Amino acid sequence: MRVDYALLTDLYQITMAQGYWDAGKGREEACFSMYFRDYPFKGGFAVACGMAQLAEMVESYRFADDDVAYLAGLSAPGGGPLFSEDFLAYLADFRLTCDIDAVREGTVVFPHEPLVRVTGPIMECQLLETALLNCVNFQTLIATKAARVCLAAGDAPVAEFGLRRAQGLGGVWASRAAVVGGCASTSDVLAGKLFDIPVSGTHAHSWVMSFDDELTAFREYARIFPKNCVLLVDSYDVEQGIRNAITVGLEMRERGERLAGIRIDSGDLSWLARMARRMLDEAGLEDCGIVLSNDLDEHTIKSILDEGTPVTSWGVGTKLACAFDQPTLGGVYKLAAVREPGAEEWTNRLKISESAAKLTTPGVLDVRRYYHDDGRIAGDMVFDVTRPVDGREVIVDPVDDLRQKRLAGKRYETLLAPLARGGRAVLAPEDRSAMAARERARAGLATLDETQKRMLNPHTYPVGLEYGLFERRRELVASLRGIV
């Protein structure tokens, strides 16, 4: 799908770009950090996603002739054209030159640490903001939701099938993000084709309803799809539906085939699944699986499994594809430093706020992830790559500076990796693959303590600012408060 990323932006980004240009700041360099402030879903982690689309955006970023013509037709509210001819001519030839660093897709991430860092002419940084946030916010949200759902489901695979209730075309990337977060497959064929992820599906109630009776519908389905036969048993009456499925399952066995499963999509799933298991087992169809679906999320899945219900696999739609209980991540993209063209040194920038949680972090930021000897993660340090790290390797919670932790002596890795250099995407193929990101997420989640993966009231993982960075931020706040 070809997306016109240059126009996938808020008008004010282009207005400001013209402003920077007119103000002689066209070559001034800036560094922006993208991060989120709050754990989604009241959980204890997030799974980063959206970086593959970011790379695609960088690759195709152009103002096409009809884009420029469209912008040329816009008027200022007070009259006259909104954009100058000079600036429009500049846009027509515009090419990205910035550097982008980002965590790899599937990386487990936490609030207040940069997921993406953009460094380059301030105009470029500004032009990229909206599309970058649109992409990373949403996909990280869905990958995180999927990880929660899959953690709840344990060993049983989860198929994502929320496209019909998804937010328009966002659903196509939701399907990909769901797989990155841990889903085994998606029903979304376009996502399957675009992103090389597994697709799966059974049949709908309409299949059953289109025949005069359910047994005939089941027999026809089994005849046509003997290697793929999962029968939906709740079109009319679940108990009778299971009996009809058993009839067909036994007929399939006679022919040397196998009824792969039945699916239940309404009613009390836990009660019905246990009834189905008994009926199937009594009929000798122990190898027939049970698929459950119907408005499931991590909480309903956990509750069904807590009752000891036997479930072979899950179908999760609406509540996953639009992240029903929290449909947006709220990630932000903030100016963190500026410098004159050609200068070596960065000048830190900060936005003050009445709320400590909304204070930005200045500097050219990256993240060190420290590990315990047993492989579990010990703490994340947000640091400024242009300054020395204080030897004590102490982190200070960005919102509550009484929370501090010393990490010296532990091994660590650095999270940001190059995504673009000089305006060209440099993300390796293995860093664009959804299935590789899925494996990275699985491995990353395994480094969390179980208490940090609890669905409600999880143990908070330590993330903080490197001590020197914390002190520089405090001084900058004091200085700005002194000025204003």
Next chain:
Amino acid sequence: MRVDYALLTDLYQITMAQGYWDAGKGREEACFSMYFRDYPFKGGFAVACGMAQLAEMVESYRFADDDVAYLAGLSAPGGGPLFSEDFLAYLADFRLTCDIDAVREGTVVFPHEPLVRVTGPIMECQLLETALLNCVNFQTLIATKAARVCLAAGDAPVAEFGLRRAQGLGGVWASRAAVVGGCASTSDVLAGKLFDIPVSGTHAHSWVMSFDDELTAFREYARIFPKNCVLLVDSYDVEQGIRNAITVGLEMRERGERLAGIRIDSGDLSWLARMARRMLDEAGLEDCGIVLSNDLDEHTIKSILDEGTPVTSWGVGTKLACAFDQPTLGGVYKLAAVREPGAEEWTNRLKISESAAKLTTPGVLDVRRYYHDDGRIAGDMVFDVTRPVDGREVIVDPVDDLRQKRLAGKRYETLLAPLARGGRAVLAPEDRSAMAARERARAGLATLDETQKRMLNPHTYPVGLEYGLFERRRELVASLRGIV
């Protein structure tokens, strides 16, 4: 944006299509109804949207060569190719032939009435399901949310600017739906270009932060954009920000220009806006507007206005673009009737459920909207176009049959209009225009009683099944319960 609508579907739709084909039902005709069951946002109405994209979908619906190649590569879980070569050859030549009828975009609609009706070969109806629901569910949701926000805002225009927090590319259609629902403009440039809707915007905190001080940033912005100058005053300290804006506003006046407004994006908006109004008025800048933004929705807007706060316009982002408090509509698409190829008569189909609200309505459905003499709407009747309407024109609530209402003698109009005939889109240009849909929504909302537009606990508008249809449905339920 070119979308591959043929693959924008759940895998099981294509699987079932092959099933219908193999079962010799390829030419069997079906009629499906798309409707929703519950009022979104606990409100009293919805605004239909998504029909323009439906028409675009019909026009571009093809399985391209690479789509067919992708499908040919899929395997059944039990081994072997999922789709047969014959069926794939059929898909390669597939063209839609169905009829689609839909309410016009912007029409005020209610639960249990068909928004879209698809009539044609059952395979086609099935293939269209997912994309149709994806499109109409989401856009109707956002248009409805926007209508609520704009009703709360009263005369002050609302600008939508949620793209950065929207669900990926869904955000582009969210921007269009927001305008259909009543927003005056969107920040989303791509939506502006694609859908010919007004775009607007001011500047961000980063503009201010990129300068050494706020006053310089404001002066530069005013110099560059004298006809479009709205200054964001909360980067450091709102009171000082307003003072700086006043300084610039007075300088502009000296030059014969006008400071159009200030924007406040954090803090207690109501308190700050009243302070700003006093300060601006005392400085003689009575013509400087006040724009408020920051996580607004219909409830916060109403609360701010209830305090008598003077607001010139609103910017609404996150909570509108992803419909934060209810991010999906939950509309369904149900088989309602079938007939053999060439047959005149339809056979009604019904899905029974344990819950009365989930029972489907059989028949080839349309809606009559009845009006009081004063122009207010009186009641909506869901009826079967292939059967005579009972002369009493009584409607029966589909969930509670004790609620009935007689509508005979009132004037009415019929809501469904042709969107496609024989697989070709026939929607008129005026029925594809977002701005025309916006006007239709405005006019439609004016036909509701004020009590039906209340934000919480609204008066319920009467919608019911035509009496004969209600009786046929009851008989069909009894007959199906007898069979199973």
